Amino acid sequence: MNELQVLPTPARGPQLWWGMLFLFLVLSGLVYGAFSLNAWLDDEQQLPVRDIQISGKLTYLVKQDVELAIRRNQPGSFFELDIQRALQDVEALPWVYRASIRKEWPNNLHVHVVEQQAVASWNGDMLLNIQGGTFAAAVPEGLLLPKLFGPQGSEQTALQGFHAMQALLLRSDVQVDELVLSERFAWNLKLDNGLRLNLGRDEFIDRxxxxxxxxxxxxxxxxxxxxxxxxxDTGLAVGWKPASAATSG
Known part of the structure; x- marks a missing residue:
């Protein structure tokens, strides 16, 4: 009768410790690598934003101002740069109507800018764009704009009225130099020859x-x-300059 022999179980203690040590070293290496990679990405000297390319038809906006607006509040690292923050900073510039920004690998930015198109000054301290929106910017030298005045919130009404009147006056070889829309929405014009027109509130185009x-x-x-x-309703009244003033003018 064969006897069943039970072999002794080899001691696994050393192998277990070596396995745990190996796992610990692997995990430590991964953690260290992740921290090292993050530090490298944060280090602007490793991968800085080198070139900011700016496109768009620019007349009054200076490209250097766009680049400065992005770099002023941003880290130099390409990966850490916040696109939304950069976009807000660019669109806060006076002559920027709208902008878009995208990252271009490995370390460049592309910025496309749509510039404001000023068509008139508004209430003496703002400018009106072609959409009837206001923006604050210094009027460049040589840019002559008609002067529009009106209550807050009437910008688009005033601009639409201005365009309609300007089109009607074309064949008379005069232009609107100043338009005033009163609180009661009555229209008053000053033409580029100095003549003033009081159109009232109603049927101002017919008048x-x-x-x-x-x-x-x-x-x-x-x-x-x-x-x-x-x-x-019919007719009009004309006020004449005194003879002396007309002669001196």
Missing amino acids: LQRFVDIYPLLQKDQRQAEYVDLRY
Whole structure:
């Protein structure tokens, strides 16, 4: 009868400790590598944003101002740069209407800018763009803009009225130099020849058409008109400059 022999179990203590030590070293290496990689990515000397390419039709905006707006509040690291923050900083520049920013590997940025298009000054301290929105910017030298005034919130109404009147005045060879929209939404104009028009609140386009129709007669008159009041259902009233003022003018 064969006897069953039970072999002694080899001691596993040393192998277990070596296995745990190996696992610890692997995990430590991974943690150290992650920290090292993060530190390397944060280090702007390792991968800084080197080139900021700016595109778009720019007339009054300076490219250096766009680059400075991005770098002023951002870390130098390409990976750490916050696109949303950079976009806010660029769009806060006076002449920027809209912008987009994207990262380009390995360490460049591309910024596309749509510049504000100023069509008029607004209330003496702001500018109006073609959408009827206001923005604050210094008027560049040589840029002549019509002056629009009106209550807060009436920007688009004033701009639409201005465009309609300007189109109507084209064939009379005069332009709107100043437009005032009162609190009661009455329209007053000053033309580029100094003549003032009072159009009132209602049917101001029809009233301006009446002025266009009689303007050739005013030009033929030896007297010089100072203002024309068109707040009548029919007809108008003309105020004449004194003879001395008309002669000196």
